Amino acid sequence: MAVTIASAASTKYGTHSESSSRELFGEAALKAFNDTSIGPNDLDAVYVGNFMGDLIEDQGHMGALLADHIGAREAASVRIESACASGGATIRQAILAIESGAADAVLAGGVELMSVADIEHVTDALANAADDIYENEQGLTFPGIYALMARRYMHEFDATREEMAAVSVKNHANAVDNPLAQFQKKLSVEEVVESKPIATPLTLYDACPVSDGASVAIVVSDEFAAKQSLDTSVTVLGTGQSSDAVALQDRSAITQTPAAERAAEAAYEDAGITPDDIDVAEVHDCFTIAEILALEALGFYEPGEGVRGAVKGETALDGSLPVNTSGGLLGKGHPVGVTGVGQIVELTKQLEGRHPNQVADAEVALAHNVGGSGASTTVTILGGA
Amino acid sequence: MAVTIASAASTKYGTHSESSSRELFGEAALKAFNDTSIGPNDLDAVYVGNFMGDLIEDQGHMGALLADHIGAREAASVRIESACASGGATIRQAILAIESGAADAVLAGGVELMSVADIEHVTDALANAADDIYENEQGLTFPGIYALMARRYMHEFDATREEMAAVSVKNHANAVDNPLAQFQKKLSVEEVVESKPIATPLTLYDACPVSDGASVAIVVSDEFAAKQSLDTSVTVLGTGQSSDAVALQDRSAITQTPAAERAAEAAYEDAGITPDDIDVAEVHDCFTIAEILALEALGFYEPGEGVRGAVKGETALDGSLPVNTSGGLLGKGHPVGVTGVGQIVELTKQLEGRHPNQVADAEVALAHNVGGSGASTTVTILGGA
Missing domain, CATH: 3.40.47.10 (Thiolase/Chalcone synthase)
Structure with missing residues (x-):
């Protein structure tokens, strides 16, 4: 099944230290929704790439948390983590979900809030992407x-x-x-x-640099795009x-x-x-x-x-x-x-x-x-x- | 595409405070490999469910780390996190990967090491599965x-x-x-x-209770099972x-x-x-x-x-x-x-x-x-x- 990009948007990347992950993710999602006729209720799934929310904001379980925050409370939701490749892995899992036939429309997004922690803490958090025993220690x-x-x-x-x-x-x-x-x-x-x-x-x-930001891509099946008369050109x-x-x-x-x-x-x-x-x-x-x-x-x-x-x-x-x-x-x-x-x-x-x-x-x-x-x-x- | 379980195994759950996540995961994977003719090199992907490795062992990036540890260094690897449903979500993502046609054989496993931290730390880590702003705080x-x-x-x-x-x-x-x-x-x-x-x-x-342990299921496509003459009966x-x-x-x-x-x-x-x-x-x-x-x-x-x-x-x-x-x-x-x-x-x-x-x-x-x-x-x- 062919997969197309229905909408894609990012916040500005930089320092958003007055913000939270849910606010940043919401901002990017809102921009993406504004560019398409797809709404939160159309989403079968919300996949979230995030690396250090547990360490910086004491917040795991970002899949369900952010799905709810953007109005897609009932969508299947997961967080995908592959260190700094979490975003790319999230996109790929969303594409596979559509190709499997289990979903027609998936919002694949990523969010990271880093600047709110001091730099030693961020360095420590980033180091979790390396081998703790043979590298960090x-x-x-x-x-x-x-x-x-x-x-x-x-x-x-x-x-x-x-x-x-x-x-x-x-x-x-x-x-x-x-x-x-x-x-x-x-x-x-x-x-x-x-x-x-x-x-x-x-x-x-x-x-x-150390950066805060969020990005989302709404990926849909060809069939869904045709049925909804979506204006999509990127596959x-x-x-x-x-x-x-x-x-x-x-x-x-x-x-x-x-x-x-x-x-x-x-x-x-x-x-x-x-x-x-x-x-x-x-x-x-x-x-x-x-x-x-x-x-x-x-x-x-x-x-x-x-x-x-x-x-x-x-x-x-x-x-x-x-x-x-x-x-x-x-x-x-x-x-x-x-x-x-x-x-x-x-x-x-x-x-x-x-x-x-x-x-x-x-x-x-x-x-x-x-x-x-x-x-x-x-x-x-x-x-x- | 139909998906079948080629092998499935767990460590004993309990206290493994002398162990590490990689050792526990390896033990479960080895048991699973011992029950099937599939080896690590046959795996297209390794999906890992884990909730608190970042908080307990300073170790993220568990997908690649554990894929390598069990001998499947080149497999596509991700960590899947949905709090205490991380394991179920990992199984489902593995099934969808096979149904999409992107993979024929996926090892979907989970690992958690909790007992090495003191109970206050474990309680804090578990609380990351709740809403930090409106519940934990x-x-x-x-x-x-x-x-x-x-x-x-x-x-x-x-x-x-x-x-x-x-x-x-x-x-x-x-x-x-x-x-x-x-x-x-x-x-x-x-x-x-x-x-x-x-x-x-x-x-x-x-x-x-607070538990350490690991479990893995090797899921494969029907076609792969037939081609490899696998003895599978659970679909x-x-x-x-x-x-x-x-x-x-x-x-x-x-x-x-x-x-x-x-x-x-x-x-x-x-x-x-x-x-x-x-x-x-x-x-x-x-x-x-x-x-x-x-x-x-x-x-x-x-x-x-x-x-x-x-x-x-x-x-x-x-x-x-x-x-x-x-x-x-x-x-x-x-x-x-x-x-x-x-x-x-x-x-x-x-x-x-x-x-x-x-x-x-x-x-x-x-x-x-x-x-x-x-x-x-x-x-x-x-x-x-």
Whole structure:
């Protein structure tokens, strides 16, 4: 059964410290409902991606809580968690629910409230996405993990700090024109390289910020869309998902992300396309090195060549394959359990021709969402009319 | 596509304070693998039900972590959370994944480690399943919530403490012969009523214990089972899931559980059967009152009549509809994110004719799993050969 996107919307990502998860989720859902004739009562299910509500707001059971808050009290509801890939996993479970025939209309959303806690608490919470025994308790948190990957990549492929920094420069530039992005400030390569060190070789602007936000996508079956005369033009062409060891030390290599390779391969096969068919992509750039590894895992570049994307302008808005036109996690922000849903919101806008950084003739789009340092990856491919 | 149970197994529920979640999950998975020719490499996905790993073990991202730990490193993996219905929701998502065609073989498991934390911490963690703003912060935790439901039920239907206690007596009696149950000790009505008060009118033996444990079910498509020549006899006849307000105050009534009524109605319709067709059931008896409300919501008794089940022996092992032959949450234990999977393990044994409390001629079985005080409910109906 074909699945289409009936509506998709996000709050602004950034600091919403006067808000609660239910308020943020409600805001995004209301925006999505306002753009479609589907109402809360039409929803068979509400799936919620969230990573740290238990730790920040003492609130679990977000599926039922948020379904009720948006007026869909009776819908089947669950929370889906795969660390920072929670959003992408939520989208995929919603798509599978429709393909199974169990649901016609599912609201797949994500919400994360991070800024209300102090930074040590947020760092602790984020560390739950790593292997507690073999990583956290040894003092290794995510900046350190990605620094190891970056350092090794620089060594293996003679990449420079300045080249890596180009990813941040590009994504921050894209964020400037995205009103929903957390930052609207251009950065130079020098500013990135000379920003505060967080885990050598990575500096502050190599890393995504702490972000609050919510995003939702209402996904429906083709049949439901036709019956309700919905104005939908974006369809799901394919999905893929794969996993890997959570602890970096247990991986076969640290400059490749095999889970992303497998997820992409499955999604391309599901969609019946190749990497060459992708017109625009949102990839998981929690750190600059992560976008570079993503470009390689997704088949856009050979190993060691991904760093070229931003340096040569190939992944810029006017490049051959624009990547992270939203600003990405670096510029748009990274409310962790939301990001995979937010990518779908951004790509839906691209395929509907209404993105603030519109890519001309965008017809096929790809979203790549990673949990931890690569242990969970989802890839979703969307097609426009 | 029809879905069948290839294998299902549980650890003993109880205190495993020298263990970790990964070890417990591994133990249950190994038992399940030992009973089938399916190995970890055959799994397309690993779905994990867990509620409080973030709070007890500083460990999220359990999907990928546990998939890897059981040798299925590359499988699509997610954690599913719907409070105490996490297990039931995990089973249902696994079934939908197979019905969608995206997977042929899914290991749906649950794990919970609770006893390693002190009881105040566990109570706090459990409270995350309630509405933090409108319940927890007002001082209302689960014993109090269920006490309100019990008190109102006693008032509306002239039920007595002794009648409610009969549920605990029955389930503890069933647990005596279940080697995987946490308790193997018969109780009398007097012992239940005279045990320590926890939230009047409920006493200690009206409540389930704090439990560690893991359960897994390997669910596969019919086609996969045939291709692999698997010896399977238990099939999924139907599933249903619905939600309700998380906060008790927001419900239409507190002596009914409408989410369970809707989930049951959907599952019966999906299976093409009626409550009369059920031969054996595992229902969510976190407190004695919960089993009584479950019997009514599932259509086995009229409102106000559910209390009769245990009192008259109708739900006993030799009654017209044996309920919680495992010992239920009261006697078998309640590792919260596991329970819904554990119910499937117990019912699979019943339908395969190898349960320690075997019900003669059991052909159709029902599992009912509740999150919070009724905000999430899943119902799964299984059929034997």
